[in-house]
C-alpha cells in the first residue's frame with residue numbers, strides 16, 4: 498500500500514498551498530476534499546450564463562512587503578493566474594458621510610486630512626503606526642535559532658508588536674482621535690476581519706489594513722476558483738493526488754501518533770484507508786478534535802478549543818444583472834453602507850435586524866473580473882451573520898427567510914443605486930448554513946477562531962498540533978483567517994514539515 502508523505506484533509510486554500518509546496522519539494526501528497534470542486538470558501542458557481550465568486554471580494558497587498566508575493570512567486574502563480582487591481586480601498590456611506598478611501602496610504606492620508614483637518618496629527622499617527630507594525634512583523638523571526646536568541650529582547654526590538662498584543666481596534670483608534678466619525682471611517686471595513694471593533698485584536702487590523710494601504714486590493718480574474726484550480730493542478734503536475742467528492746471520517750493513530758485516515762466517497766458506503774507520515778487538517782480544527790480524532794487522544798485539545806470563540810459567518814446575496822452595474826452610474830467596487838444608528842464604534846453591531854444592519858455592495862463590473870456573461874453584470878451584497886439565525890428554520894421557513902432578507906437588502910441597495918433592482922435578472926442567497934454545508938466549518942465561520950486579542954498571534958493555535966505528525970493548515974490557526982491568513986497557514990505548515 499502507498500504510504501504518502503502527507504495526507505491533506507480539505508482543499509481550502511490552506512490545504513492547497515500546503516499541498517502545493519510539499520509536492521513541489523518532491524513529497525508524495527494525497528489531498529482529499531468532500532466537495533466536488535477544490536477551494537472551500539475560494540470557489541465559484543455558475544448561474545444564468547455568468548460565474549459568481551462565493552467569497553472573494555478583495556485580496557490584500559501583494560507588494561514587496563507581503564509574504565504572499567513570495568509564495569505566489571515560488572508556486573508560479575503569477576503568469577498562471579491573473580489579478581485585477583481594485584480601483585479604490587473602499588467607499589463609506591452613512592447619513593453624514595460619503596467618502597472614498599484610496600488604496601494607498603499617501604492618497605488616503607490626504608483625503609482624510611481634507612475631510613478632518615483638525616485631526617491631521619491623529620491621521621498621520623494612524624498610518625505611521627500600522628505601517629510600522631507591518632514592517633516590524635516582517636523583520637521578526639518566527640522560527641529557528643534567531644528567534645530563540647532574540648526572544649528576551651522582543652519588547653525592545655519589536656515594541657509595536659509586543660506592547661500591543663492585548664489591544665483592541667477601539668483602544669487603538671481612541672488613542673488616534675476623539676472624532677467618532679473618523680474612527681468609523683477608518684474601521685469601516687472591519688467586517689473583512691471581525692464583527693466588533695471593541696473586541697477585535699488591533700494586531701489583525703493593523704497588519705491587514707497596512708497591507709491594503711501598501712499594496713492595494715486585488716481580485717483574481719475569473720474568480721477565486723481559478724486560484725484554487727491552479728493550486729490543485731500544481732499538486733497533480735508535481736506528482737500529487739487530489740481526490741474530490743470524498744470525505745475523511747477518521748484520523749488513524751498508533752502510539753499517540755497520527756498515521757493515516759479513513760475516508761469514503763460522498764455518494765457511497767465503502768470505507769477506505771490511506772496511510773501517511775504526516776496528516777494535515779485543512780478541515781476546521783473543532784471538527785478534527787471533536788469528530789475525527791479518537792476520544793483517548795483529543796482530551797487536551799478539546800479542553801482548549803471548547804473555550805475558544807468562533808468567528809462570525811457571512812450572508813451573501815449574489816446578484817446577476819441584465820447589464821453591468823457601472824452602466825447604472827455606480828462608480829465604486831466596494832461600498833460599505835453603515836447602519837444608520839451607528840454613531841460610535843460601540844454602536845457597530847451585526848446582531849441587529851437586517852433593515853438596520855451595515856452591509857457591503859461589491860460591483861464586479863468596475864474591474865476586469867471576467868465573471869459576467871457578455872453584456873451582463875454580477876455583484877454581491879454581503880453582511881455579517883450568524884448560523885443560529887438560520888439553522889432551526891423549517892425548509893419552507895428557511896426559503897422564505899432567504900427571500901425576505903434578500904428583498905430588504907435589494908431595497909436598501911436600490912436607495913444607493915436607483916433603478917438597480919429592476920436590472921436584477923436572477924439572485925441567490927448564501928447563508929451561514931450554506932457556508933457550513935459546503936466547507937463544514939462549524940457555525941459557518943469564515944475566519945476560524947474569532948480574531949480577538951486572546952486568540953491572536955502566538956496565542957492562536959499553531960500549525961503543529963499536540964499529536965505527533967498531525968498538523969493544521971487553515972484559517973483556524975495562526976496567523977488567522979481570510980485568503981491571506983489561510984494561504985500563509987498552509988505555507989508555514991509545509992515548511993514546518995519540510996524542516997523536520
Ligand SMILES: Cc1cc2nc3c(=O)[nH]c(=O)nc-3n(C[C@H](O)[C@H](O)[C@H](O)COP(=O)(O)OP(=O)(O)OC[C@H]3O[C@@H](n4cnc5c(N)ncnc54)[C@H](O)[C@@H]3O)c2cc1C
Nearest residue numbers: 507509510511531537538552554555745780972979980983
Ligand atoms: C462569503 C465569503 C466572503 C469572503 N470574502 C473574503 C475576502 O474578500 N477576502 C478574504 O481574504 N477572505 C474572504 N473570505 C474568507 C476566506 O475565504 C477564508 O478565510 C479562507 O478561504 C478559508 O480557507 P481555509 O484554508 O481555512 O479553508 P476553507 O475554505 O474553510 O475550506 C476547508 C475545506 O475543507 C474541506 N473539508 C472539511 N472537512 C473535510 C473532511 N472531513 N473531509 C474532506 N474535506 C473536508 C471543506 O469541504 C473545504 O473545502 C470570505 C469567505 C466567505 C465565505
